[in-house]
Amino acid sequence: MPPASDPTIEWIKIGVQILGYVVGWVLVLKGWSIAQKAQRASENRKEVRAVVEGLATLVLEVQTAAVAYFTEQGEIPLKASEWWILSSIDRISRSFASLKDQIGFDVSKEITFFKRSITLTDFGEAGRKTRTVSDPLIQKIGGAGSTLLSAIDRELTRIYPLSNK
Amino acid sequence: MKKIVVATDFSRFPAGRFLTDGPFSGERFREDFLVKSLQDDGAVEIDLDGVVGYGSSFLEEAFGGAVRKLGLSSAAINKKIQLRSSDGSLIDEIRDYMNDSAS
Numbered sequence: 001m002p003p004a005s006d007p008t009i010e011w012i013k014i015g016v017q018i019l020g021y022v023v024g025w026v027l028v029l030k031g032w033s034i035a036q037k038a039q040r041a042s043e044n045r046k047e048v049r050a051v052v053e054g055l056a057t058l059v060l061e062v063q064t065a066a067v068a069y070f071t072e073q074g075e076i077p078l079k080a081s082e083w084w085i086l087s088s089i090d091r092i093s094r095s096f097a098s099l100k101d102q103i104g105f106d107v108s109k110e111i112t113f114f115k116r117s118i119t120l121t122d123f124g125e126a127g128r129k130t131r132t133v134s135d136p137l138i139q140k141i142g143g144a145g146s147t148l149l150s151a152i153d154r155e156l157t158r159i160y161p162l163s164n165k
Numbered sequence: 166m167k168k169i170v171v172a173t174d175f176s177r178f179p180a181g182r183f184l185t186d187g188p189f190s191g192e193r194f195r196e197d198f199l200v201k202s203l204q205d206d207g208a209v210e211i212d213l214d215g216v217v218g219y220g221s222s223f224l225e226e227a228f229g230g231a232v233r234k235l236g237l238s239s240a241a242i243n244k245k246i247q248l249r250s251s252d253g254s255l256i257d258e259i260r261d262y263m264n265d266s267a268s
Contacts, residue, residue: 118221123221
């Protein structure tokens with residue numbers, strides 16, 4: 001006849017078993033939660049990158065349109081070109097303002113510099129003169145566009161470091 | 166305080182610096198709306214939303230020009246001219262023009 005086991009030891013054994021299950025489930029849930037969080041972060045990153053890349057393309061288009069406007073080498077009528085440029089800059093500005101509020105993506109100074117370089121001098125003014133591609137204003141517009149694109153890259157890299165892309 | 170909604174009270178298509186540039190220029194907005202409201206009411210609130218876009222020349226002539234014309238100080242600008250926009254960078258840009266023109 002086997003010796004009767006100590007009830008205290010039996011309870012400890014059961015307790016350890018339960019604890020093992022609990023710890024196991026906690027680890028599974030924690031792992032799942034981390035995976036979900038990483039997936040969400042990855043999706044957000046992809047979404048932001050897609051939006052930012054679209055806006056960067058629009059910056060290039062505005063820059064090209066502005067040069068065509070001032071040199072009068074574009075195919076669209078000047079007045080239509082003016083409104084397209086203004087509304088596109090407004091869209092760029094508002095979209096980046098929203099990104100600044102949401103994730104701290106801040107290129108506001110560079111956008112203002114870009115906008116001023118195009119619309120502060122002669123833009124929409126009756127006395128506007130046709131410029132050549134070597135005109136300082138055209139060069140300023142090119143420089144401001146490059147500065148804005150560099151700032152966009154800088155903010156992308158700052159918020160989403162290269163190793164996490 | 167008088168409230169001006171640019172898109173409905175003035176135009177959805179403000180453009181140009183001077184009166185010679187078109188009917189909705191910065192100079193016209195300054196003279197017929199901004200300066201008039203400041204002289205009549207002492208202060209003005211301006212809602213900038215709903216417009217297709219603002220050129221910097223329009224903004225500089227309207228807001229910087231009003232500050233120059235009335236000889237406002239930086240402190241007076243903040244008390245007398247309230248700006249509303251969903252685009253914060255637009256407000257910053259206008260404030261730059263007003264502060265650069267302040268006495």
